[in-house]
Amino acid sequence: MTYSYTQISQYLTCPRRYRHRYLDGWQEKDTRAAMLFGRAFERALAGYFLREDPAAVLFREWAACRDQRLQYSNSDSWDRMLQQGIQLLERFCQEDRVHIRQPRRNLQKKFSRAVSEKNDFVAYVDAIGKLDESRCLLEWKTTSSRYPEEPDGLLALDPQLVCYSWITDIADVAQVVFVRKRLVEVQYLRTTITDEQRQEFGQLVEDTIRRIESAQFLPHSGIRFPQNPCSTCPYVGLCLGQNELVKAGLVRRPGADLGWLDELNY
Numbered sequence: 001m002t003y004s005y006t007q008i009s010q011y012l013t014c015p016r017r018y019r020h021r022y023l024d025g026w027q028e029k030d031t032r033a034a035m036l037f038g039r040a041f042e043r044a045l046a047g048y049f050l051r052e053d054p055a056a057v058l059f060r061e062w063a064a065c066r067d068q069r070l071q072y073s074n075s076d077s078w079d080r081m082l083q084q085g086i087q088l089l090e091r092f093c094q095e096d097r098v099h100i101r102q103p104r105r106n107l108q109k110k111f112s113r114a115v116s117e118k119n120d121f122v123a124y125v126d127a128i129g130k131l132d133e134s135r136c137l138l139e140w141k142t143t144s145s146r147y148p149e150e151p152d153g154l155l156a157l158d159p160q161l162v163c164y165s166w167i168t169d170i171a172d173v174a175q176v177v178f179v180r181k182r183l184v185e186v187q188y189l190r191t192t193i194t195d196e197q198r199q200e201f202g203q204l205v206e207d208t209i210r211r212i213e214s215a216q217f218l219p220h221s222g223i224r225f226p227q228n229p230c231s232t233c234p235y236v237g238l239c240l241g242q243n244e245l246v247k248a249g250l251v252r253r254p255g256a257d258l259g260w261l262d263e264l265n266y
């Protein structure tokens, strides 16, 4: 069995959610504009490093989603997101703080690691390169609001960065955050993950896989509103037995479990 960060993180959010997604085959419909825009934007970034015209790549990729019935949040629209994306690409190119050597090898780089005799773990890291001339692992994020930078050092607790540091054995990690707001902004956040954090993450992976293999899928008890994960969970219709909600948000694709492919979608 091949596991990924997304699988482990879904299980830790709520074991029942893991069961809905990976055992029963329910998946969210690809109608979230922000997510599809994020994918198109990442392809445009790849285009930039491969010396293509990133704005043209963004337009091409985002245009492919134009006629889908996308769900936009707040005041977003297809045109507005495109405009913000182009402004963000211009800002990123002008600032010129990130460099990737051999982009074909160092973008969307696959890493895998055995976690037991019969299981392995796979991750696709956005890039290995340099931020301000210093080598690090890089993750791209697109968002409509700034990532918090306080308290100091907060980024070192980001579980995805800890995971990628664990699987690559690279201590220096960074997130480049593309913030789509009225005045667009690119945040360059970097931190160092310690050996102890990497070791603990490895233990967390082994422990989570043990619980999955012993079929522990009780629903997470949740925390009261507004932190209750059920309020934003795509599987809430299944847990409430409400077919309308299920039909609106999910599609069932039972069959071979290729859950690790989610890594490429999030």
Ligand code: SF4
Binding pocket: 013, 014, 015, 016, 017, 018, 020, 219, 220, 229, 230, 233, 234, 235, 236, 237, 239
């Ligand atoms: S709705 Fe709540 S209990 Fe059900 S899968 Fe989602 S988080 Fe878990």
